[in-house]
Amino acid sequence: MPPQLLPASAAAFAPRASSVNVVLSSKVEPWLTATLKRTNRVKRPLNSVPQHQRCLTETLSSPTAIWTLTSLMLPKAPEAELRKDSNPLIEALFNYQLIHVEAYIVHVDMVLRNEVAFKLTPDSIESLIEYHKEIHCVDIAANTYSWSEKELQVKKLHEEFIQAINKFVYRTHVSALEGLEEDGAGELLCGKSEEVKNNIMGLFLPLLPPPPRVVDIVRPPPLLPSSPAGANWWSQPTIPTSVPAPVDSWRVIPSSPSTTSSTDSNSLWASMGLNEIQLPSPTPSYSQPFSTAGLFYSAPQVSAPIPSLPLPSMLAQSQCGVSVGYGGFGWDRYQEYAATM
Template identity: 85%
Template sequence: MPLQLLPASAAAFAPRASSVNVVMSSKVEPWLTQTLKRINRVKRPLNSVSQHQRCLTETLSSSSAIWTLTSLMIQKAPDADLRKDSNPLIEALFNYQLLHIEAYIVHVDMVLRNEVAFKLTPDSIESLIEYHKDIHCVDISANTYPWSEKDMQVRKIHEEFIQAINKFVYRTHVSALEGLEEDGAGELLCGKSEEVKNNLMGMFHPLLPPLPRIIDVVRPQPLLPSSPVGANWWSQPSVSSSVAAPVDSWRVVPSSPSTTSSVDPNSVWANMGLNEMQLPSPTPSYSRPYTTAGWAWSSPQVSAPIPSLPLPSMLAQQPCGIGMGYGGFGWDRYQEYATTM
């Protein structure tokens, strides 16, 4: 890529030079000759490269050689101060205005890059800076939430715009000189003004507020569907220490009618004496023992497994009398005593 050279007059804050830097090639294009003949009121000889260079330099160096690069439709006031009307035409007339962006040529290169360079006039730069400060900065500040460094950030954006607009140089192909008019003035053709507009509007940066801080919110652990409301979810259920004392399996007769057993009832009652058998009167119903533990939920009491024995109702076919025992009559002589009773 060839080195891009610009004169000192193209630098930021540099005043306009008294003469434009024009570099001609060894061959002059026919369109350039026709353009110079069209704009010159006094006919001048254009028979050589040096004559074309001299004529073009004098024309572009004139103080009246001001080009209109583009026109911007800008607001007259911030959004909060705009006039509201049901007629959009009245709103446009009172709230908007056209700002013509003017520039002058600082460099013409027909050898290395075939381009022409434009620099904005001081009046256009001042108008853009004023619009950026009084309208653009006010709007972007009003449209964002406040934070500690907001005003500083707005001032920084404005200072960066001042530097950028003073450094702005628009470069385009040298064929743009076909729009040259009398006294060196001109206008960009072939849609180049839209390109200038996009470049200028790209300098109006938005105000980006800082990202909000992420705060860790401690949320309670959700209760399971089976957990009671208000229970301490993290507490471990305490196992009651009141475990029933172990008892002999032959002394306990379960009261549940649905309990089945595989033990032969004849063998149980045949080996048991009268004085050893203890039949409880009504079997007490099961009740949960009273505990002084807290009102918190606790798991059911754990008790020792109770072996299942035959119920008296299961032995209804073999009622026992008062004389049952090993020394008297037993189960084998039940039929004899039953007939005499």
Template identity: 90%
Template structure:
């Protein structure tokens, strides 16, 4: 993209230069030749590029070379001071004014960008700044709610507009020079004035108040239906202060000392069978251990007597041989039928 070349006179707050910067190509367009011949009262030779450049520079550098870019219909006072009437024509005559936005040419480029640049006149800039301060700022301030920094924000908005309107430069195609008239004055053609109007009105920014602050509301957690109304929810979740220490299983003292006995197990099994086993006295102190088997149905127990079988301690130790039988280690094979009938 070619660089945007503008003279120093196009900068903000810069005064108008004595001459306009005009750059023409090596070949002059026919429409430019016809336009220069039309506006010149005195016939001047236009046979070369330097002659066209000299004629156009002198015409645009004249103090009377003022262009009307657009016209704005603006209110004369804030909304609260406007006249109210049933006839809209009367309201328009008394409440609105027509502001002509004027400018002068600061740059003509027919080589790189084929454009012409306009800068607003000091009178137009002053009129727009006055309208922004006395009417626009008053309306936007009245239409927004108040906050602590409202006046400061309005003042800052006005200062930004002053900078923007002084920097405003309108650029368009060089064909706009077809609207050139005598003494260098002119106006934009082909609907270009609407484009300038939209660009200027875009500099009138609205006042944006700060968003409302969001306040965090801390809500108490709901109580359960079984909890009392005045119970503290958080106090119920605390752990108990005293927790019993773990106890080893071997340190537990039995609840009934009578259930234990010091009788030798070898002598007990040697002197009695399975049917002769009885609990030691005193029996009343014995407590039945807790069992859940009584809660379920079970088949009745068989009450048939259990035959008394010899225990290992009653058998004599002898080496294993062919005489070992199913009845015991000391019984021969020929007594198998006897033991089978008893079982």
């Protein structure tokens, strides 16, 4: 990209130069020749590049060569002092003002960048600075909360605006010279004034208050699973299961022996081999009632309980008859064993 060169008159707080810096190419565009002929009251010869350059320089260097870049509709007073009326037309007439932003040309380049540079006039700069101080700063200060350095921040913001508006230079294509009028005055065409308006209003920055301080929240230390208060954290609700309650085997066998029960017991024990029966030796004189609940425990999804098998000790406690036989195992001598107990 070619270097962006500007004359010293385009610097901030620099006065207007007596002559505009104009650089033309080796070939003059026809639209420039037509513009110069239209704006000059005195007919001058425009047959060469130096003649075009001399004519354009004298025209733009005239004290009356002031251009209107844009117009801004701004409030006349802070928001709290504006007049309230039901008619919006009356509010607009009493509460708003139209500021015309004017500038003069400081640089014309038709060789490297094909651009023209404008710098705001002192009157326009002064009007914008006054509006920023008396209205804009008051409104932004009223719309933000107070803190210790609020006034200092508002003052700093205004000083930054003064520097920015004095440094403001609008650069656009050289075709803007088609808006040139008599005595070097002019007006931007093709919607360029809206671009200038957006650039200037972008200099009116809002007041940004400092972010709120982060307050450290003191949280209690986490409780370990071993602490009593945290016991409920690790406890789990008891899941109800469908395991049937254990039933005492002596409740299953009737108290009085019958033929049917004897027959069933005989057939059941007869079907079992000697190797499948394990009896304690010696037989204890006293034992707790045997429960077979642990033998058929399974997962909660049990469709039906497994029938309990009667053991010899169960038959002895239920006082079964001697008719119960176990294939020569000695159970027919029940009366002798019962007498010794």
